[in-house]
Amino acid sequence: MKINKYIGVLLIVTLFFSCEAYLDKEQDFEGLQEEDVFGDILTAKYFLDGAYGKLITDVSAKGNSADYLPDMTMSGEGYPGRLNNNVPEIYNYYAQGDYLSLMNWNKNNGQAPNFVVRYYEAWKGIRIVNSFLENVDLITNSNEEEINGLKGQAYFLRAFFYHLLTKRHGGLIYLKNNLDLNEPLDRARETYASNYANIIEDVNLAIDLLPIRWKSENVGRPTKGAAMALKSRASLFAASPLVNTTNDKQAWIDAATAASDLINFANNNGLYALADASAAATLDVGHNGADLFVSEPEAMKPYRSIFVGPGISKVIPNEVIFMEVNQSIIAAGGFLHPEPRLALTVGFDIIKGNGGPMNIGATANFIAKYETKNGLAIEDDPSYNPQEPFINRDPRFYNDILFDGVPWKATSAGAVNKTGFTDLAFVNEQGKRGLDLVDPTIAGALLWKVRNTTGLRIRKWIPNGLNWRGGWNGDFDFHINNNIFRMAEIYLNYAEAANEAYGPGGVAPGASLSALDAVNKIRNRVGMPNVNATYAGSTDKLRERIRNERAIELAYEGHRYTDMRRWKTAHLDENQKVEFLEMRWQGEESSIYPTGFSYDYVDQADKRKTFTDRHYWWPIPSSESEVAPSFTQTTGW
Structure with a gap:
């Protein structure tokens, strides 16, 4: 059976029949038999590497392209001053609340916002990961440690792709196996909760399989700590008001635990120390x-x-x-x-x-x-x-x-x-x-x-x-440095979740810090005093100061737009x-x-952003639901 039989870009018909290569490296595999690609550890690794080229995070770009509507302009941290290349036009589509036009933007247009390109590229990355996981047992010339490292990367990548998609669009369909071309396009969208459960399942597998450190030739690949950081970020999103509409305390406890586990892991292994600029x-x-x-x-x-x-x-x-x-x-x-x-x-x-x-x-x-x-x-x-x-x-x-x-x-x-x-x-x-x-x-x-x-x-x-x-x-x-995860975010994740679960002075089981301790740690390392007592007397008061601390510590790093959405303050x-x-x-x-x-x-009244309840979840491209009506458009769109 040929490797290119398997397709994982769900419900995008133009991609089913496109000549577009998934990645330069992947072109080498077209027409090869599965055993040719996966029988050797080196070619199998190259195949999986193709998925990294599809990972467009909030600090990434497609190739060397600009992002014409980056997070920092959507969040209000900044405003673009470019006078050509349609930058103001693209911003105006967003400011006027026309998200559907943005999602329908031609993804091959060099001025397509990164999140539009991400939607399509993520599905391609998921396809590569699933093809690898379906065939990894064909590898014969390697050892368990090396194969586990590849599996861990695959699970990390799949979880990350889905987190990037679902945090914006809500529940989609969590593919763990690629579709056959003969399979009917009648799949319905799943709930965010269902997708999130699968993200956590994949990221836990990644945590178990990835090494603490890579040898020098593999530096830059995700480690156990990176997988734990992804779990912390995803669980905080799931605990937040946008998703956690009943304010279920267990969701906050899970998010606090995920962050605390990484803090303890870093301390126990001498990893990820905060920079000291006190x-x-x-x-x-x-x-x-x-x-x-x-x-x-x-x-x-x-x-x-x-x-x-x-x-x-x-x-x-x-x-x-x-x-x-x-x-x-x-x-x-x-x-x-x-x-x-x-x-x-x-x-x-x-x-x-x-x-x-x-x-x-x-x-x-x-x-x-x-x-x-x-x-x-x-x-x-x-x-x-x-x-x-x-x-x-x-x-x-x-x-x-x-x-x-x-x-x-x-x-x-x-x-x-x-x-x-x-x-x-x-x-x-x-x-x-x-x-x-x-x-x-x-x-x-x-x-x-x-x-x-x-x-x-x-x-x-x-x-x-x-x-x-x-x-x-x-x-x-x-x-x-295009930083995707850094330790300051994890302390702030812990501070926010622990404050909601246990209050300003409460400590999560197994943790050594209270919510207040964690946010003070971030402040003190840049020479700022502890949170003023005026802001620390209750969960409600500290919540606002933690949110402000995130705005400052993580400024212009691609966090704030997501933060405002998950807090439902946009x-x-x-x-x-x-x-x-x-x-x-x-x-x-x-x-x-x-x-x-x-x-x-x-x-600047003409630049003011329109934001109503429906804008909290983004639409999917119209072509998706047109091709497969069962794959419904996001509510409100």
């Missing part, structure tokens, strides 16, 4: 403070190294459990460097004028979530002055957000702003529009077709000094509005304007 408590970021206008504050470097760093050689930071490997090696400027996907999904202004970056700027209403260094929300701290909003903030603010006046090297030979300083003022000291905003009617701005629109930029993923001069020539001696006014920061020079410093600038949060 010295950031000493940052001098007051009015004209010595560290306020510093590109990369020294005290924050242990934390910053989780995300970006100098040198092309990547070393997985101790905090990172699983990261996306660099896809390719490109010759540039006379040396080889690993392509870093240009900061997650090519969504940031690293290379102005390049076809991919959209110059996503931070939104003013999102940065308002960063506390003061005193550990208080800005509205609760009497020392906070909205006319000097950048001083004395949570140290992570100075890692994540690039604001006016911070020294920053030009990111391309054609950059409009070549001053070496970020100029984001709506009206600067010269009475002109800031060079990083730039009037779009100016010819130079139109030439590069990219500008900042929000009055703030994202520092977290931009290596200071990366410079693109044209072609593959430039200063590329930097690396960017419809709230605070999460639908979009505000930009407008700075205007007032002529001189004064008691009212300590920096000489006025600062205003300006609502």
